[in-house]
Amino acid sequence: EAGVAQSPRYKIIEKRQSVAFWCNPISGHATLYWYQQILGQGPKLLIQFQNNGVVDDSQLPKDRFSAERLKGVDSTLKIQPAKLEDSAVYLCASSRPGQGTDTQYFGPGTRLTVL
Amino acid sequence: DQQVKQNSPSLSVQEGRISILNCDYTNSMFDYFLWYKKYPAEGPTFLISISSIKDKNEDGRFTVFLNKSAKHLSLHIVPSQPGDSAVYFCAASVLSGANNLFFGTGTRLTVIP
Numbered sequence: 001e002a003g004v005a006q007s008p009r010y011k012i013i014e015k016r017q018s019v020a021f022w023c024n025p026i027s028g029h030a031t032l033y034w035y036q037q038i039l040g041q042g043p044k045l046l047i048q049f050q051n052n053g054v055v056d057d058s059q060l061p062k063d064r065f066s067a068e069r070l071k072g073v074d075s076t077l078k079i080q081p082a083k084l085e086d087s088a089v090y091l092c093a094s095s096r097p098g099q100g101t102d103t104q105y106f107g108p109g110t111r112l113t114v115l
Numbered sequence: 116d117q118q119v120k121q122n123s124p125s126l127s128v129q130e131g132r133i134s135i136l137n138c139d140y141t142n143s144m145f146d147y148f149l150w151y152k153k154y155p156a157e158g159p160t161f162l163i164s165i166s167s168i169k170d171k172n173e174d175g176r177f178t179v180f181l182n183k184s185a186k187h188l189s190l191h192i193v194p195s196q197p198g199d200s201a202v203y204f205c206a207a208s209v210l211s212g213a214n215n216l217f218f219g220t221g222t223r224l225t226v227i228p
Contacts, residue, residue, distance in 0.1 A: 004158070033216075042119070042204050042218030043159070056215060091158055103149070104216060106158030 002026065004107035006092050012113045018080035021110045025073070025094030031055075033104060034067055034077050035091040043091055049075060079112075087114045118142045119207050121219035129227050134192040136222050138205030141186065145207040149216070150179060150190045153202045162203075163190070166210075195226045 005024040013019050025032050030051050035043035046065065047057040051072040060067070064083070069075040079086055089111050093104040120139045128134045136150075146167040151159035165172040165179045165188070172179050178191045192199055205219040 040220065042121075042206075042220050043216075044218070045215050048215065093158070103161050103164065105161065106151075108156065108158050 004092055004094055004105055006090075006107035006110055008110055009108065010111050010113075012115065013082055014115050015084055016081040018078065019082055019112060020076050020078045021090050021092075021112075023075045023077070023092030023107060025075075025092070026096075026105055029094035029096045029105070030072070031095045032069055032075050033093040033095075034075070035093065035106075037089045037091055037109070039088070046077070082112075082114045084114050087112055116141075117220070118145075119205055119217045119219040121203075121205055121222050123222050124220070125223040125225070127225045127227060128195045130197060131194045134190075134195045134199065134224055134226070136190040136192075136203050136205075136224065138188050138190075138219055139186055140188075140207050140217075142207070142209075142217070143186070144209050145217075147208045147210045148179070148181060148188050149206045149208075150177075151204045151206060151218075152199075153204060153221070159204055192224075195224075197226045197228050200224055200226050 007022050032049045034046045037043040046060045047067045048055040049069045052069045067077045089109040091109045093106045095104045149164040150162040152162045153159045163174050163177050163179050165181050181188045202221045202223045204221045206216040208216050
């Protein structure tokens with residue numbers, strides 16, 4: 001079974017520019033998550049999708065961050081405009097609800113550097 | 116407000132000895148706990164979990180202990196191997212909730228050959 005795919009793996013941009021990240025979850029996983037991991041900290045949930053609907057986006061800075069999962073499979077996370085403090089690893093994870101566990105499977109992440 | 120805390124940023128252990136990683140939480144609503152392992156340039160990998168109805172769960176060399184009254188859990192690795200060297204994250208969730216995971220800040224384990 002293929003794991004969670006993310007691209008790009010690395011991105012360097014200047015502040016005020018925009019950037020987009022892509023995620024393809026494990027086949028059959030209806031739930032998709034985007035996390036932000038700042039250096040020295042644990043991952044922090046930004047947004048959770050169930051199929052193509054948003055379950056929780058309470059931690060998403062909506063003035064600059066947006067995410068979509070139009071067909072209930074792939075997802076994109078966008079930052080516009082980026083700030084220096086957005087430098088972090090952006091992790092995508094997926095899970096298959098209904099199995100009675102909260103096991104989430106993570107992709108390798110996208111490391112964003114904002115200069 | 117950090118609801119899940121790992122107070123030891125690093126731990127070094129000799130190969131073959133026991134590694135004990137600790138985690139504390141503040142939210143009494145948490146009822147499911149997980150440990151993830153992370154190698155450099157990779158995403159976290161699920162290691163082991165425990166429900167709040169249990170106080171111990173074992174999987175091979177890995178055992179997680181849960182002390183609900185103290186809001187504390189620990190991960191024991193016996194015997195430790197050099198390949199176990201990684202960053203270990205503790206995470207917690209509310210099963211009846213939206214399945215959000217709250218992570219600790221991680222402990223870097225180094226197993227010395």
